Amino acid sequence: MFQIASSETFMDGQVIFAEGANGDWMYVVESGEVEISKNVDGRRIVVETFYPGEIFGEMAYIDKMPRSATATAKGTTEVGIIDRQIFDTEYNKLSADFQQMLRTVVIRLRRTTMKLLQTLKESGT
Amino acid sequence: MFQIASSETFMDGQVIFAEGANGDWMYVVESGEVEISKNVDGRRIVVETFYPGEIFGEMAYIDKMPRSATATAKGTTEVGIIDRQIFDTEYNKLSADFQQMLRTVVIRLRRTTMKLLQTLKESGT
Numbered sequence: 001m002f003q004i005a006s007s008e009t010f011m012d013g014q015v016i017f018a019e020g021a022n023g024d025w026m027y028v029v030e031s032g033e034v035e036i037s038k039n040v041d042g043r044r045i046v047v048e049t050f051y052p053g054e055i056f057g058e059m060a061y062i063d064k065m066p067r068s069a070t071a072t073a074k075g076t077t078e079v080g081i082i083d084r085q086i087f088d089t090e091y092n093k094l095s096a097d098f099q100q101m102l103r104t105v106v107i108r109l110r111r112t113t114m115k116l117l118q119t120l121k122e123s124g125t
Numbered sequence: 126m127f128q129i130a131s132s133e134t135f136m137d138g139q140v141i142f143a144e145g146a147n148g149d150w151m152y153v154v155e156s157g158e159v160e161i162s163k164n165v166d167g168r169r170i171v172v173e174t175f176y177p178g179e180i181f182g183e184m185a186y187i188d189k190m191p192r193s194a195t196a197t198a199k200g201t202t203e204v205g206i207i208d209r210q211i212f213d214t215e216y217n218k219l220s221a222d223f224q225q226m227l228r229t230v231v232i233r234l235r236r237t238t239m240k241l242l243q244t245l246k247e248s249g250t
Contacts, residue, residue, distance in 0.1 A: 002222050026226070048233070058226050090223050097127050098215050101151070101183050102227065108173070109234040116241040123248035 002028050002055065004080035010073035017057065019070045024060040025081055029053065032077025038069045040117050047113060049074070055082065063106045068113065127153050127180065129205035135198035142182065144195045149185045150206055154178065157202025161194045165242050172238060174199070180207065188231045193238065 007030060010016055017023055019038060027034075029052050036048040036056065047069055050056050060067055073079075091099070132155060135141055142148055144163060152159075154177050161173040161181065172194055175181050185192055198204075216224070 001225070047237075055226060055229055058230060062230070086220070087223060087226075090219055093218075094215055095211070098212060100126070101180060101212075102230075104180055105183060105187070105227075105230050105234060109230060109237060112172075112234060112237045112241055116237055116244060119241060119244045119248060123244060 001053075002080070003083040003086055004028065004030075005083040007078055007080045010077045010079065012073060012075050012077075014073045016071040016073060016079060017067050019067055021067045023067065024057070024064060025084065026055055026057045026061050026087070027071075027079045027081055028055045030078040030080050033074040034077060034079065035072045035074050036069045037072065038113070038117055040121050043121075044070075045117060045120065047117070059106045059109060061087070063103045063110075065110070068110050126178075127205070128208040128211055129153065129155075130208040132203055132205045135202045135204065137198060137200050137202075139198045141196040141198060141204060142192050144192055146192045148192065149182070149189060150209065151180055151182045151186050151212070152196075152204045152206055153180045155203040155205050158199040159202060159204065160197045160199050162197065163194045163238070163242055165246050168246075169195075170242060170245065172242070184231045184234060186212070188228045188235075190235070193235050 016027065016034065029050050031052055034050045034056060035046050036050065037044050037046045056071060059065075094102075141152065141159065154175050156177055159175045159181060160171050161175065162169050162171045181196060184190075219227075
């Protein structure tokens with residue numbers, strides 16, 4: 001469904017993007033799996049796993065903040081890089097209010113994920 | 126900043142919208158505070174508190190699902206109902222891909238909030 005600019009293949013364990021890095025490309029899983037993980041006091045905690053057809057990387061796309069988590073291939077994984085131009089054209093046409101509303105959702109998602117990890121850590125799960 | 130269609134005043138403890146209800150208006154806090162809470166096994170857990178200038182209710186606006194949490198006034202609170210028409214016009218102009226990307230973020234926020242509450246419950250916090 002999404003327009004793909006190019007595809008890339010990652011081997012098991014290869015990092016697609018790293019927590020804290022800059023970059024705001026969005027991706028779609030074409031085959032394989034992508035694990036989204038965060039480092040909490042040196043421990044790698046998997047937050048989500050994405051499967052073919054699912055997109056990821058959209059948080060940094062919307063709020064232009066560094067990557068909040070690391071994306072790693074699980075098994076040989078092919079990801080499509082979503083064509084930026086189409087999205088950029090649409091995003092730039094949105095009013096300041098609408099853009100702010102979208103950033104609000106992403107900031108809440110970042111914050112809720114942090115709270116979840118903090119709670120997981122404290123509960124020793 | 127947001128265009129307000131009308132304002133409404135709620136007394137302390139009054140519900141602005143309830144978890145599970147339909148409705149997709151977005152609001153902005155004008156004065157007072159708004160508590161966002163979820164019912165977990167009969168216990169009311171406050172997920173977030175919003176202050177003047179912050180918007181809320183945008184999740185149901187984007188994904189058209191029932192309200193995932195209850196919004197309650199804390200103290201006498203005035204909220205502005207955001208003018209729908211302006212947002213609707215913009216939203217309807219977005220491509221199916223862009224809309225799907227936005228729904229994805231909201232679905233992730235709903236899911237992460239559920240995981241957080243589940244973890245809080247299990248850890249007995």
